[in-house]
Amino acid sequence: MTETASRPTLEAVAARAGVSRATVSRVVNGGDGVREPLVERVRRAVEELGYVPNQAARSLVTKRHDAVAVVIAEPETRVFADPFFALQLRGISKELTAHDNQLVLLLTEGRDDHARVARYLAGGHVDGALVFSLHLDDPLPGLIQGAGVPTVFGGRPGWSDGTRDVVYVDSDNRGGAREAVRLLAGLGRTRIAHITGPLDQTSAADRLDGYREVMGENDPRLVVESDFTPGGAERAMRELLDRCPDLDAVFAANDLAASGALRVLRERGRRVPEDVAVVGFDDMLPVAEQSDPPLTTVRQDIEEMGRIMARLLLRRLDRRVADEAPGGVVLPTTLVRRASA
Amino acid sequence: MTETASRPTLEAVAARAGVSRATVSRVVNGGDGVREPLVERVRRAVEELGYVPNQAARSLVTKRHDAVAVVIAEPETRVFADPFFALQLRGISKELTAHDNQLVLLLTEGRDDHARVARYLAGGHVDGALVFSLHLDDPLPGLIQGAGVPTVFGGRPGWSDGTRDVVYVDSDNRGGAREAVRLLAGLGRTRIAHITGPLDQTSAADRLDGYREVMGENDPRLVVESDFTPGGAERAMRELLDRCPDLDAVFAANDLAASGALRVLRERGRRVPEDVAVVGFDDMLPVAEQSDPPLTTVRQDIEEMGRIMARLLLRRLDRRVADEAPGGVVLPTTLVRRASA
DNA sequence: CTGAAAGCGCTAACAT
DNA sequence: ATGTTAGCGCTTTCAG
Numbered sequence: 001m002t003e004t005a006s007r008p009t010l011e012a013v014a015a016r017a018g019v020s021r022a023t024v025s026r027v028v029n030g031g032d033g034v035r036e037p038l039v040e041r042v043r044r045a046v047e048e049l050g051y052v053p054n055q056a057a058r059s060l061v062t063k064r065h066d067a068v069a070v071v072i073a074e075p076e077t078r079v080f081a082d083p084f085f086a087l088q089l090r091g092i093s094k095e096l097t098a099h100d101n102q103l104v105l106l107l108t109e110g111r112d113d114h115a116r117v118a119r120y121l122a123g124g125h126v127d128g129a130l131v132f133s134l135h136l137d138d139p140l141p142g143l144i145q146g147a148g149v150p151t152v153f154g155g156r157p158g159w160s161d162g163t164r165d166v167v168y169v170d171s172d173n174r175g176g177a178r179e180a181v182r183l184l185a186g187l188g189r190t191r192i193a194h195i196t197g198p199l200d201q202t203s204a205a206d207r208l209d210g211y212r213e214v215m216g217e218n219d220p221r222l223v224v225e226s227d228f229t230p231g232g233a234e235r236a237m238r239e240l241l242d243r244c245p246d247l248d249a250v251f252a253a254n255d256l257a258a259s260g261a262l263r264v265l266r267e268r269g270r271r272v273p274e275d276v277a278v279v280g281f282d283d284m285l286p287v288a289e290q291s292d293p294p295l296t297t298v299r300q301d302i303e304e305m306g307r308i309m310a311r312l313l314l315r316r317l318d319r320r321v322a323d324e325a326p327g328g329v330v331l332p333t334t335l336v337r338r339a340s341a
Numbered sequence: 342m343t344e345t346a347s348r349p350t351l352e353a354v355a356a357r358a359g360v361s362r363a364t365v366s367r368v369v370n371g372g373d374g375v376r377e378p379l380v381e382r383v384r385r386a387v388e389e390l391g392y393v394p395n396q397a398a399r400s401l402v403t404k405r406h407d408a409v410a411v412v413i414a415e416p417e418t419r420v421f422a423d424p425f426f427a428l429q430l431r432g433i434s435k436e437l438t439a440h441d442n443q444l445v446l447l448l449t450e451g452r453d454d455h456a457r458v459a460r461y462l463a464g465g466h467v468d469g470a471l472v473f474s475l476h477l478d479d480p481l482p483g484l485i486q487g488a489g490v491p492t493v494f495g496g497r498p499g500w501s502d503g504t505r506d507v508v509y510v511d512s513d514n515r516g517g518a519r520e521a522v523r524l525l526a527g528l529g530r531t532r533i534a535h536i537t538g539p540l541d542q543t544s545a546a547d548r549l550d551g552y553r554e555v556m557g558e559n560d561p562r563l564v565v566e567s568d569f570t571p572g573g574a575e576r577a578m579r580e581l582l583d584r585c586p587d588l589d590a591v592f593a594a595n596d597l598a599a600s601g602a603l604r605v606l607r608e609r610g611r612r613v614p615e616d617v618a619v620v621g622f623d624d625m626l627p628v629a630e631q632s633d634p635p636l637t638t639v640r641q642d643i644e645e646m647g648r649i650m651a652r653l654l655l656r657r658l659d660r661r662v663a664d665e666a667p668g669g670v671v672l673p674t675t676l677v678r679r680a681s682a
Numbered sequence: 683c684t685g686a687a688a689g690c691g692c693t694a695a696c697a698t
Numbered sequence: 699a700t701g702t703t704a705g706c707g708c709t710t711t712c713a714g
Contacts (some may be wrong), residue, residue, distance in 0.1 A: 009691055010691065011691080011692095012605075018541035019700075020702075022694085022701060023700060025691095026700090029693085035699065048439075054465065054691050056396075056400035056406070056690085056691080057691035057693090058691080059692090060690090060692070060707065061693045061694080061705080062692085063706080065397070070446075083401075083424070086427055087425065093446065094448075102445055104445050104446070105434065105444045112696055116438070119393065120443070123394070123395075124393070205529070229627075231630075232629065260631070263631070263633065264695085286570075290601070318645070350706095351708060351709095353706080361686075362708080363686080364684060365712085367709095369702070376684090395707050398690090398709090399691095399709075401707080402690045419683090574699075685712100685713085686711105686714095687712085687713100688711085688712100689709095689711105690708085690710105691706105694703100694705095696701100697701080
């Protein structure tokens with residue numbers, strides 16, 4: 001018994017309620033300027049017919065879609081190995097939902113997809129876009145700006161010219177890193193190593209900057225570039241230990257890396273935190289709390305970041321002006337102390 | 342210099358190419374039945390004007406949206422603590438993209454959202470839906486069926502009456518569990534415990550069934566219900582150890598749980614696998630490979646599940662008939678041996 | 683093979 | 699306060 005009859009239209013509701021289409025439209029869209037008894041009649045007709053507005057028809061005239069695209073450009077599997085994006089998405093989804101907007105997810109894999117995404121965005125299917133552009137050389141942001149769609153970026157875009165008028169939301173990676181390293185230093189540690197993330201990502205680069213800011217010009221052998229993964233961090237940790245057997249602390253660019261470091265440290269017989277103190281970044285609960293010992297780490301509120309991105313975008317869409325001062329919103333981080341440092 | 346000029350329409354392209362709108366439309370949609378020289382002219386005009394079809398206008402007449410909704414109903418944070426959905430999404434996204442369909446993500450939190458989702462689906466914004474309904478008592482599937490949108494479920498829906506004509510894709514949870522337990526038994530283990538997942542989820546229930554199928558009527562104290570989280574599994578493992586100090590193996594319902602069990606085992610001085618062999622489920626790489634010792638586990642190809650779900654749905658949408666034999670597609674699992682058993 | 687014309691379902695002036 | 703009407707941009711018969 002598949003409901004073959006196509007869904008009722010405004011017309012049908014109007015007929016049933018004995019009013020004009022315009023009146024029904026008014027009621028459906030808030031009912032301002034329609035007298036109570038009529039509103040009631042129309043409401044009932046809508047109810048009885050199970051009327052739901054046809055979004056395509058509506059968009060055609062309003063040019064509004066009440067939908068925003070979330071573009072996640074991350075070919076690497078890493079994205080899917082930590083809950084980062086999931087949390088971010090959750091925050092975005094909540095905010096969008098609260099404002100009756102739909103979330104269109106655009107995942108890209110590789111270059112060809114960029115063109116596709118750009119086309120989609122240019123096609124005016126959505127009112128705006130939330131874009132995660134993590135790599136320095138990513139062509140996507142440029143394409144998107146070209147598409148002329150209001151956009152908010154997740155994470156500071158890695159363009160050399162800081163002058164582009166972009167809106168972005170980021171954590172205070174640098175400040176968080178400073179705090180982490182200062183904690184370590186305050187603990188009396190002097191040979192503090194750093195396992196970085198991929199340095200073509202601004203988050204990783206900024207954390208390294210923060211580390212350097214407090215360490216000054218220290219032994220360059222104490223810094224090794226890695227990739228935010230436990231495996232990469234294990235290699236990095238081994239190298240660090242080989243280079244500087246006397247290191248007494250390590251600041252890992254994220255919790256996943258910290259967990260890898262922890263493993264190598266244990267395997268090499270170093271006690272944590274007695275011999276080597278460890279601090280991570282993210283406060284990714286399942287990792288940070290479950291690691292052994294539990295991780296002292298820099299927390300960033302990822303879900304909140306998502307929420308704020310959405311809020312910013314929605315605001316820009318509302319007042320259809322570009323009066324919003326472009327620039328970044330940088331969210332504070334907080335140090336969470338557990339057993340590893 | 343914001344591009345205020347609204348985007349070019351079919352009309353504009355037609356004018357520029359010196360043909361009618363109908364011809365342009367034909368060319369844009371594949372160009373069948375239009376002579377080569379004209380096709381060429383139109384193509385050029387499209388190019389020059391940067392024309393992109395207005396999807397709303399198109400949908401209004403075709404009643405097609407080339408978009409499918411992915412509904413993930415999981416209020417719990419667990420979803421975001423393991424990469425399960427991310428992987429699934431990736432598979433879905435790949436398949437959808439390959440067929441020029443958009444992915445509209447609907448995340449739900451709590452009851453109110455159900456109505457919202459139902460309304461959205463009923464509103465005909467999308468051509469179909471991919472739904473993850475994990476709980477036995479979830480009202481969502483019912484609502485969705487009511488909305489009359491072609492749907493494919495992820496995971497076997499937990500309805501008591503197995504007769505509803507639903508299409509779903511699932512892993513062979515029961516078979517995988519059997520394999521895991523058989524391995525353990527083959528290793529000479531006789532007191533094999535099971536840490537389950539939340540039993541109101543079919544995946545957890547099916548794994549328990551598989552366990553029971555090979556264990557027969559064994560000591561009920563060897564089974565404890567848990568929740569797929571490391572923390573929950575730790576509690577479960579402690580209880581198990583208290584109840585049956587002589588257990589010699591544990592089959593955990595997922596890798597996250599297995600990692601929790603491992604931790605308790607270590608803490609209690611049990612060697613793995615010598616004293617207690619451990620098998621997980623999922624083969625969630627970051628967990629399974631990084632745990633200590635690396636986890637022997639039952640692998641399910643999650644991304645592939647997503648891909649197949651999308652493929653099934655797309656096929657149903659193509660032939661607009663319900664000729665597709667409803668029912669489940671059950672994907673095989675494979676045992677991956679590492680050090681823990 | 684190509685063009686003319688009729689809507690798809692809705693909103694937004696503009697009348698009344 | 700309510701109704702009338704003119705499109706939004708596209709596809710799709712139907713003629714030619």
